[in-house]
Amino acid sequence: MSKAFGVVGAMPDTPAPITGQGVQSVDRALGILEVLARTGEAGVTEIAVELGVHKSTAFRLVATLEAHRLVEQTVDRGRYRLGVGILRLAGATTARLDLVQEARPICRKLAADTGETVNIAVLSESSALYLDQVAGSSALQPHNWVGQHIPLHATSNGKVLLSGLDEAQLDILLGKLATYTPHTITRRGPLREELDRVRQQGYALAIDELEVGLTAVAAPIRNAHGDVVASMSVSGPSFRLTPDRVESVVALVTEAAVEVSHRLGWGHR
Amino acid sequence: MSKAFGVVGAMPDTPAPITGQGVQSVDRALGILEVLARTGEAGVTEIAVELGVHKSTAFRLVATLEAHRLVEQTVDRGRYRLGVGILRLAGATTARLDLVQEARPICRKLAADTGETVNIAVLSESSALYLDQVAGSSALQPHNWVGQHIPLHATSNGKVLLSGLDEAQLDILLGKLATYTPHTITRRGPLREELDRVRQQGYALAIDELEVGLTAVAAPIRNAHGDVVASMSVSGPSFRLTPDRVESVVALVTEAAVEVSHRLGWGHR
DNA sequence: CCACGGTGTTGCGCTCGACGAAACGCAGTC
DNA sequence: GACTGCGTTTCGTCGAGCGCAACACCGTGG
Numbered sequence: 001m002s003k004a005f006g007v008v009g010a011m012p013d014t015p016a017p018i019t020g021q022g023v024q025s026v027d028r029a030l031g032i033l034e035v036l037a038r039t040g041e042a043g044v045t046e047i048a049v050e051l052g053v054h055k056s057t058a059f060r061l062v063a064t065l066e067a068h069r070l071v072e073q074t075v076d077r078g079r080y081r082l083g084v085g086i087l088r089l090a091g092a093t094t095a096r097l098d099l100v101q102e103a104r105p106i107c108r109k110l111a112a113d114t115g116e117t118v119n120i121a122v123l124s125e126s127s128a129l130y131l132d133q134v135a136g137s138s139a140l141q142p143h144n145w146v147g148q149h150i151p152l153h154a155t156s157n158g159k160v161l162l163s164g165l166d167e168a169q170l171d172i173l174l175g176k177l178a179t180y181t182p183h184t185i186t187r188r189g190p191l192r193e194e195l196d197r198v199r200q201q202g203y204a205l206a207i208d209e210l211e212v213g214l215t216a217v218a219a220p221i222r223n224a225h226g227d228v229v230a231s232m233s234v235s236g237p238s239f240r241l242t243p244d245r246v247e248s249v250v251a252l253v254t255e256a257a258v259e260v261s262h263r264l265g266w267g268h269r
Numbered sequence: 270m271s272k273a274f275g276v277v278g279a280m281p282d283t284p285a286p287i288t289g290q291g292v293q294s295v296d297r298a299l300g301i302l303e304v305l306a307r308t309g310e311a312g313v314t315e316i317a318v319e320l321g322v323h324k325s326t327a328f329r330l331v332a333t334l335e336a337h338r339l340v341e342q343t344v345d346r347g348r349y350r351l352g353v354g355i356l357r358l359a360g361a362t363t364a365r366l367d368l369v370q371e372a373r374p375i376c377r378k379l380a381a382d383t384g385e386t387v388n389i390a391v392l393s394e395s396s397a398l399y400l401d402q403v404a405g406s407s408a409l410q411p412h413n414w415v416g417q418h419i420p421l422h423a424t425s426n427g428k429v430l431l432s433g434l435d436e437a438q439l440d441i442l443l444g445k446l447a448t449y450t451p452h453t454i455t456r457r458g459p460l461r462e463e464l465d466r467v468r469q470q471g472y473a474l475a476i477d478e479l480e481v482g483l484t485a486v487a488a489p490i491r492n493a494h495g496d497v498v499a500s501m502s503v504s505g506p507s508f509r510l511t512p513d514r515v516e517s518v519v520a521l522v523t524e525a526a527v528e529v530s531h532r533l534g535w536g537h538r
Numbered sequence: 539c540c541a542c543g544g545t546g547t548t549g550c551g552c553t554c555g556a557c558g559a560a561a562c563g564c565a566g567t568c
Numbered sequence: 569g570a571c572t573g574c575g576t577t578t579c580g581t582c583g584a585g586c587g588c589a590a591c592a593c594c595g596t597g598g
Binding site for chain 2: 026027034038060063064068083086090091092093122129131
Binding site: 294 | 573574576577578584585
């Protein structure tokens with residue numbers, strides 16, 4: 001009497017985009033984390049229907065997650081949200097990623113030199129994932145992008161990451177090109193040209209493309225094989241990053257990115 | 270049925286028994302995340318020993334975690350480490366995790382306990398920027414500092430924020446050290462020594478240094494990386510904050526700052 | 539007022555899913 | 569080649585985790 005939940009006949013291949021096959025209860029528990037990441041806050045009942053399980057099951061899973069501080073319940077109404085345990089794990093994660101570790105001091109220096117915010121991003125699931133951020137000396141921290149998914153075609157980091165891919169991979173990754181501002185590149189053709197330009201000049205710009213008033217400059221970080229594994233950017237308000245100032249920032253960020261690339265073994269022969 | 274691998278015997282004590290009671294497999298899976306957070310990298314066998322379960326069990330759990338990108342295996346030898354999925358979750362966590370918001374209830378309690386004014390400050394453009402203020406119970410209301418830029422070398426908050434920087438950054442930030450009262454530290458040498466003291470004891474004092482008759486105590490607020498991201502202070506008139514009373518206030522403010530740090534993911538273990 | 543619909547929470551048996559044992563493939567290494 | 573470590577896979581079994589239903593609670597509103 002096989003139940004309907006997943007293991008059907010002989011099906012070794014799981015294209016399943018959402019649920020990976022594994023230990024059921026763990027799978028569901030992690031599903032809860034993803035639901036909470038998506039919705040921000042949810043009640044037990046809501047989670048239960050989302051996962052397609054009984055209320056009590058959802059509750060037990062949530063309780064287990066709560067014991068590990070990965071979720072916590074809000075005071076008002078017993079709803080749940082992601083907890084501080086996540087942040088603790090995240091701290092341990094970045095601490096162990098060689099890339100972040102190697103790049104950190106250089107990011108600090110770059111942030112100090114430019115006075116603007118510095119970010120490190122990698123490609124993850126058809127979007128840019130920000131791994132680290134060092135706030136510039138100016139203003140208070142603009143917005144913490146770490147862990148956020150950012151569209152690839154509308155950011156300087158995204159363009160740099162895309163520029164490291166070949167045509168086939170591009171086709172797979174690029175879905176519809178959403179419009180964020182009048183300056184967003186929304187058609188394939190111009191984007192391809194832009195990526196060629198990025199490849200050629202070794203850096204990418206994004207001025208008012210994701211958000212009006214936001215300017216960013218990014219340069220590629222390469223590993224020992226020369227592949228683009230990450231991108232480093234300097235971003236700030238457009239009124240501060242004026243065209244003539246961008247010119248000098250470009251030099252600084254490309255230099256910093258090359259420095260990090262060297263630490264990752266690029267250019268050794 | 271006696272198991273051969275040795276947990277049963279006379280060993281109810283596991284090296285890291287963080288296990289709250291809950292769904293067993295989920296509990297174990299989350300235990301794996303904690304092990305990886307602690308060790309940075311581990312193999313299946315190693316994890317199995319750590320959790321006190323069979324190798325195959327550990328493998329299945331790890332595989333499930335891997336399907337959700339919470340762990341990933343290193344290339345060289347099939348060891349495992351925390352993955353980018355954690356960062357994605359962390360992004361969703363920090364999105365609604367505002368420093369001021371998290372600190373608010375704790376500030377209130379601190380203000381109530383001490384009866385004095387509590388402030389939260391961050392570093393901004395070579396001065397301290399006050400983000401939030403909770404007035405003490407005393408009738409004597411100080412003026413509202415929120416939004417104000419305050420000199421770094423003459424305040425307890427400023428000293429705490431400076432204590433989180435390295436020498437190079439200090440040189441950039443510190444211009445001329447203005448004199449506000451006869452007690453203001455105006456020379457580099459003594460300030461460096463003072464900052465060393467702050468780092469060592471974990472809090473800062475400022476007595477009559479910005480204004481005669483004003484005493485303040487501050488402690489650092491740290492993020493998941495352990496960086497000093499903000500400072501929390503208790504301040505009031507020197508005639509009320511007498512030396513013996515300062516002693517108890519120091520304990521309270523450091524405790525409160527640690528509490529806020531925990532909420533931001535700072536985990537000391 | 540008490541019934542109502544909603545929430546999160548809790549015992550309780552039944553059963554299916556997670557467990558441990560053992561075998562497997564593949565590296566290095568003496 | 570035998571040995572020893574690793575991560576991985578298979579398989580039969582039994583207890584852990586499941587769905588059910590009842591619970592306590594809280595606003596609503598008839």
